[in-house]
Amino acid sequence: MAEVLYRKYRPTSFAQIEGQESVVQILKESILQGKVSHAYLFCGPRGCGKTTIARIMAKAVNCENFAKLGDICNKCDACTAINNGSMDIMEMDAASNRGIEEIRVVRDTVNFVPNFLAKKVYIIDEAHMLTKEAFNALLKTLEEPPEHVVFVLATTESHKLPVTILSRVTRFDFKLGSENEILNKLGRIVASEGYSISLDSLRLIFEYSGGSFRDSESLLSKVILTSSSKEISDDLVNKALGVADIKNIEGFIEGFKNRDVNRLTTIITEISESNDNVPIFLEQLIQSVNNKLIEQAKRGALEYEYISIANLAIKIRSEIRDFSDKSTIVNLALLSYFNREQMSATISGPPKLEKQVSIKKEDDVSLVEESKAEKKEVVDIKDKSFTEAVAIRAQSSLPRLKGMMNTAKIEIIGDEIKVSSPYKFNLAYMSKKEARDIFLEVARELYGKNLGISFSIDADIQIPAKNEAEKVENDDKIIEPKKKVDKTIDNSNLVEEIF
Ligand SMILES: [Zn+2]
Known part of the structure; x- marks a missing residue:
């Protein structure tokens, strides 16, 4: 729903494009002078118009009136055919299936002349996602491109494209929209929809969009959909955008x-x-x-x-x-960050961090005393293994945690609970606050000690049939944690793989 305006006001000719002036100018000139390249690469952040301009390009190289008008006519047979979904324009998304199927289609069809149009155009979105094999197949085509073919590759991450490809394309770098460009466009949309809004509110939308045309229009859609009046108040905008407290x-x-x-x-x-x-x-x-x-x-x-x-x-x-569950991913990232920071502080930390680590140890000792006293009252889990105990504690509030733990390796090494799994989603679940609290609570009950906890993704992990977390049996070992430096480095690398 929020992208409604983006689609409705998507430019359908060069003249309607907001921003990217130099890109548009050069593309137009090259077509007018008959110097169309066989392959273009559009690089730039998301939502800045790469695919939109690629589609306009596909029409521009075919439009019968382009030379006369200096822009697309949207009326001639070629433009009409494209508007009706011509087979000669192929738009593919390399992110799906990493482009394997798409490149097969390119290979099988590229040598045939177009069905109807003058030029066949292949638009490959998210081109950096192509597999090595797909790149090789594409490269073969780019080395000897048939006369009737134009490729437009679009990517947000051009550095991921092989040099062999980069050297065979005409590259254009797209920029995020400036404040003026985005305000102009939003202002026009607001007016044609018959609404009014303050400049401050439009500026706020621009700030939130981070310069992405698509995001700014999605946010404006959201605001308009929320408003019951044609006069959009600043309060409503704040609320609709969810201005952070x-x-x-x-x-x-x-x-x-x-x-x-x-x-x-x-x-x-x-x-x-x-x-x-x-x-x-x-x-x-x-x-x-x-x-x-x-x-x-x-x-x-x-x-x-x-x-x-x-x-x-x-x-x-x-x-x-x-990710749809954004808070879980943010929390996982925060945990990983502080875990890594603590790890590197243990190896060679700045004085400030060392001080914090040592304060933490003193706290831990007093907590150990307290917990030992409490421990006598806890009878239900003290004979259980760590993972069994966690499952018992999670039974009512997080019943899925038990199943999740079966897909992970859970160890206690030194003063840290290490949870690793090949499954990112399961890790995200196990690292959410409620689950983490249970892990830490059980560790306190069983070992009378505050442990740290870390989560890492590991594709090659061997998950034990039954998790045996109690590698550390006696309390003395827990009170004096000993971190192995090599382990520490391994672990931070694993965490790095997720974030
Ligand atoms: Zn036309």
Whole structure:
């Protein structure tokens, strides 16, 4: 529903394209001068018009009136045929099935002359997803392209394309929309839909879109769909966009500085539960940290912590795109980040982190004393294995956890619970706050000690028929954790694979 306006106002000629002026200019000129290339590569961030311009290109190289008009006519036989879905224009998405089937279609059809049009056009979206075999097959075609064929490859990650391909394409770099370009376009849409909105609200939508035309139009759709009046108020825009509570942003920054992972995951879980706008929260967090850094830079005193928060938030933002359960993925990323940080601090940490680690150890000793006293009252799980005990504790609140643990390897090494599994989704489930709390709670009950916990993905893992987590049997060993440096390095590499 939210993409309605994006489709409705999608440009259908060069003249309607907002932004990308130099790209459009060069493409138009090359067609007018009869210098159409056999293969184009459109690189740039998502939502900046690569596929839209590829489709316009497909029409432009075929339109019978292009030379006369300097643009697509959308009326001639060729334009009409394309509008009705001509077989000569093939649009494929390399992300599905990694393009194996698509490249087979290219190979089987590329040498035949077009059915109706002057040029056959192959548009390959997400071209960086092609397999090595698909690239090789494509390369063969690009080496000796038939006269009647034009390829348009589109990608967000051109560095993933082989050099052999890059050297055979005409490359165009697309840019995100500027504030003016996006405001112009949104303003026009608002007017033609018969609504009114303040400039401040449009600016807010631009900020949230991060310069992506598609995202800005989706957000505007959302706002319009939410509004019962033709006059859209700023309040409604704030609500529709789910403007993050400033308290949450400040809380997150403070939690990060204090290495308070629980506070961070609680904030993320609450945001997700209240209105499901985790990506927008991250966006605003980045914006807010960015503003703080600019202020600090002016004073010549940058705080390293802010750079770390910005880097982490930017990384997480790009990771969560493909997942519907965003809060779980964010929480998993946070846990992995702090786990890795603690690990590297153990090897050779800066003084500040060492201090934190040592404070934590003192806390642990006192907690051990307390828990030992409590332990006598706990009778139901003390004779169980760690995973059995977790399953018992999870029975009422998280019944699926037991099954999830069967697909994972769960070990206690030193003072850490290590959960590894080849299944990303299962890991995400096991790492969510409720599950993590159970793991840690059971560890406290069984061992009288606060343990750390880490999650890593490992495709080659051997899952034991029955998980035996009790590698550490006696309390002395737990009180004096000993981390093996080589293990530590292995583990952080594994975590790196997920994020
Ligand atoms: Zn035409």
